Amino acid sequence: MKHRVIYPRPLKKGDQVCVIDPANAFTEEGIRNARAFLEGNGFQVVISEDMAFKRGTAEERADRLNGVLRNRDNRAVLCMWGGYGTIPLLDKIDYEALRTNRPVFSGFSDITAIHMAIQDKTGLVSFHGPALYSPKRPVTPDAQRQFIDMVTEPWKRKELSNLNGEPFRIVRSGTTQGRLAGGNMTIVSRLMGTPYEIDTKGRILFLEEVGEKPYRLHGMLYQLKLAGKFDDAAGVIIGGLTGCDDEGRPGSGEEAVRTILEDTDIPVICNVRAGHLSDPLTLPLGAEARLEGDRVIIIGA
Known part of the structure; x- marks a missing residue:
């Protein structure tokens, strides 16, 4: 179904951003590096450590994800990296919360499933962005800057x-x-x-x-x-x-x-x-x- 294009609320310094991991499992090293990157760009960081793939059923993980999406204080919902485990969440996500709150949503790889569902259900622009931390392929500062530029001015040509x-x-x-x-x-x-x-x-x-x-x-x-x-x-x-x-x-x-x-x-x-x-x-x-x-x-x- 085609919906009109809805842009997320642009991120600005001081905004709260929530890091989730619906397709994998957090590591302490990942948390430290994601926090350092985001706090270094002026954001208040919340880590939703109970969103990891290996913790709970699909229903339990979807409930926790929906809690993050319904919290209007979360101006961005950012996936740590890819992995496996998002497809079972698709029929359980609160898409109306996404449409109403318009957070910046970013992720890649297995997160593609959520991106596709967001486009189908809401029309909200979401971001195929970099991993917040990757020991295998550390993200370059240029890529991090381009990501920040995109999410702080999502409507700009x-x-x-x-x-x-x-x-x-x-x-x-x-x-x-x-x-x-x-x-x-x-x-x-x-x-x-x-x-x-x-x-x-x-x-x-x-x-x-x-x-x-x-x-x-x-x-x-x-x-x-x-x-x-x-x-x-x-x-x-x-x-x-x-x-x-x-x-x-x-x-x-x-x-x-x-x-x-x-x-x-x-x-x-x-x-x-x-x-x-x-x-x-x-x-x-x-x-x-x-x-x-x-x-x-x-x-x-």
């Missing part, structure tokens, strides 16, 4: 560029406009055939992945193709394909993408560095965006 200077690469050139939708390719695939299946009609579909071989990328993309998701879409952005090349064999993650998407009739851009990376771009899912050749522009309100 912005043109994106990779933080490491690499260019975006065109698979199919063109100009198009639509709301951003998507996230992790595996989660998008898992939700096909459910009430939370991705709606691509008139939208720019963003997909990223980590640790999947090219043949698995090919299979997931072909599933979307057979389902007509590229026929309906306004365009496609391919984000990071981290660890998706098949070492010792011909072919790469990007080649698998090109095999499926180079004969579509819509603009397609790859190497937009968002996803499982140390320098990920933050993308405002649900916001209007425009593709112009190799340019990605967030239009804003």
Whole structure:
């Protein structure tokens, strides 16, 4: 279902932000680093330590998540990192609280499931943002600054560029406009055939992945193709394909993408560095965006 675009209340210094972990389990090191990053940017930090995946049933975890969402003092609800465990929460989330309170909501990877449900149920712009702490891929200061810029001025027009200077690469050139939708390719695939299946009609579909071989990328993309998701879409952005090349064999993650998407009739851009990376771009899912050749522009309100 399409809803009008709703922007979250912009974050400002002094605001309370709540860190949750619906797809994994907190570590003390993670808590220390997340707190240091957020407090260093002037926010009051609350850690919802009982939100971790391994603590309680889906119903219990959803109840705790809803308590966080219903608390209007929480101007942002930020996921520590990805993991596994969000899909069982989708039919239990208080989406009306999200629509009413309009917090900044950010996360990536398995959190894609919640992003997709938020877009379907509310129209609230949410952020495919970096991990608050990652020992495997420490997030760079540039990526942290871009995240803060995005959530403090969520309605502002912005043109994106990779933080490491690499260019975006065109698979199919063109100009198009639509709301951003998507996230992790595996989660998008898992939700096909459910009430939370991705709606691509008139939208720019963003997909990223980590640790999947090219043949698995090919299979997931072909599933979307057979389902007509590229026929309906306004365009496609391919984000990071981290660890998706098949070492010792011909072919790469990007080649698998090109095999499926180079004969579509819509603009397609790859190497937009968002996803499982140390320098990920933050993308405002649900916001209007425009593709112009190799340019990605967030239009804003």
